Amino acid sequence: MNHADRIRDILDLFGPGPGQDQLLPVLHALQDQLGYVPPESVDLIAQGFNLSRAEVHGVVTFYHFFRTTPPARCTVQICRAESCQSMGSDALLAHAEGRLGCGLHQHSLDGAFALEPVYCLGQCATSPTIMINNAVHARVTPARFDALLASATEAV
Known part of the structure; x- marks a missing residue:
């Protein structure tokens, strides 16, 4: 169709x-x-x-929710709210940009990943928080990010 x-x-x-x-x-x-x-x-x-x-x-x-281009196979959102920033999301974002090969609001060159900001996932007590393909993950370190990313790409 x-x-x-x-x-x-x-x-x-x-x-x-x-x-x-x-x-x-x-x-x-x-x-x-x-x-x-x-x-x-x-x-x-x-x-x-x-x-x-x-x-x-x-x-x-x-509305920022609507996309006018096909989405990446894997969307990574990193919380940019104050609580997450105070708990290391800036360093996590820098790590994610290096791993994915793209910055915020961009897709990786192969189109497999999109990196997006999100402003509060409601997990302030367990910062920093990310969301990969609509699954929320808390207390994310760079090493945990790598493991979550590997798991997410296997599922896609």
Whole structure:
């Protein structure tokens, strides 16, 4: 099934001529299925909601949650909140950048990894905290980071 068919199927789930209050749920559903919101989907979504392309594009680009490019196979998020920084997340970030070969908001050259900041994972008592592919890990040292990364890449 191609992207256009999936987009139409998602729009159909929300009924004929979904209300504008359903735009975010449709975008979330699309990203859940495809991993991102393809730029070519904006036309179909705009038509389905009777909106302009600019209005849909504005929503997609306003919310940092939505991606417009395919995601990496493995997403690493490092907490940048004060508690984690005070417990060594800056050093952990530097280690991660070296291991992954990319900085924050970037993908590794092979596209396998993405490194993203996150601002509080709610694990302040067990800082520093990271998330790898939606799994939270606390009290992460550089050595533990390497082990978690190796485990995560085996699972992918």
